[in-house]
Amino acid sequence: MTNDILVFAEQRTGKVNPVTYQAFSVAKHLATKTGGAVHACIIGKGVREIAAGLGGYGAKKVFVADDAELEFYRALPYARALTAAIDAPDPRIVLLPATFMGRDLAPRVAARKRAALATDCVSVDVAADGLHVRRTLFSGKVFGEYKLVGDRLQMVSIRANAFPAAPKQDGSPEIVNVPLLLTDSDRRLQLTEIVRTGSGVKDVTEAEIVVSGGRSLKSEANFKIIYELAEALDGAVGASRAACDAGYQPHSRQVGLTGKVITPKLYIACGIDGAIQHLAGMRGSKVIVAINTKKEAPIFNVANYGCVADLFTLVPLLTQEFRKLRHHA
């Protein structure tokens, strides 16, 4: 085993997931402690050009698995490719983004490689006995400090927006091809289609700003004002479970324990009470704004800014103000 660190650079349809760049900044920090080099690996079809660009983020070598069978994510072929990409440089640490892909892929590879794995970490550091990480438990109600046992491969996935992105600099990495030897058992699952959900509007996991509405919106049509505010902020629309279960919004927009867990820069909760299960999905946001008619609503306990107001009056006014701001910018 070397002291090197390998970053799994996630791409879909040629676009690198931005959390990848956050993983690079973690990798650089860890490398100063292990004394090893930072490498990257990228899996897909026609991804050599992206691979070359990863040098700018600090990758010395980029291990590339480029194959028609890897065009779209499937757990088994990607697990095969990632395992091969790990075996080549034999790193001590592998970092992945804790995205849908990273969360799906990392446990499979960790089980295969008998690696230590910590998922969705908000801090990572090198200690004498292995890596120490912090992550949440009990749907964000508790933080846990974990040690990864140091005598084996250590895999860590990192939570979106918990770390700064590495700046892009100059650098041309050495490209190393990873041979892909798929077996028939790797082909048991076939991808047939990728279907956009939420009518093509930005997803809550993809936006830096999320505007959410609750049951108090009372109808799908009334969500229009939430969409307009989100649009003025170039953000995404989320919803409480009560709003989704009532059919005002699709389940894909639900934020919370049984919805999506997000950590945007700004979260605006409109007419959301702040039930513990909703907080589970958004309490890690950097700045939280709550708009609610009821001053005692628990959402105000986690909000940075609170407006005790009727959302049907305030939200359109906010949209106007933000539009003015854009107009002047």
Next chain:
Amino acid sequence: MRIATVIKQVPDSNASIRVLADGSGIETAGLKMVCDPFDEFGVELAVQLREKRSDVEEIVAFTVGPEKASEIIRTALAMGADRGVHVCDPAFASRNEIFLAEVLAAAIRKEGKSFDLILCGKQNIDLDSGELGPALGEFLDLPHVGATTFLEVAADGKSFKARRRIEGAEEAVECGTPALLTIEKGLVEPRYPSLPNLMKAKKKPVAVLTAKDLPGLDGASVGTALLSLTPPPPRPPCKFVEGEPEQMARELVRLLREEAKVV
């Protein structure tokens, strides 16, 4: 078809969690424990498959947990599972989901006959990791579909179409059985077991397995150790923006620009 569901007992999502003063664990006295809501989706899906098809021979609920976890096996049996397998041994008390997956894989393999579908929750609300399902798939050498939002099993039970949630989209997949699926919210709504079904559940068989029954699991795969637990850092107190709606809107925008610097 034979279906396995994997379930876990976790603190109720409404419960507040108190960390022990020494950070070694959480206060469990008086803590309400329930079947994980995502795992209930898996049980419900299995029961609905049986209601829709005539070829579902058996639904077996598996769990690893202390004696008290027998409660959630009863829940699954009352929802419609046929029997339970409860792996209960202090040797298996672990907060590492890869190890738990290895224990469950051994318990499932011990059945001898294989399952066509293995259904797990997308993740569990106690460890927030989602590692269990994919790792169990790996240990059982099965393909897995993570975060399933749609499932249609072919008439002959030999294959299925499914969809899984990703950022802003869903992947549609096709796969042969046997396979493992982890279930997202939205696919099914778990039923409340009726009183008669709760009574019937008491008569359904539950096998209890200990470390003796599952030899060779020495915990060597446990790659993580929990050092300490802490409450989350407190958020700053809420700053209430006052005034008439127009003023309020202007002031909030100013604060977000100049103070928080997020817009």
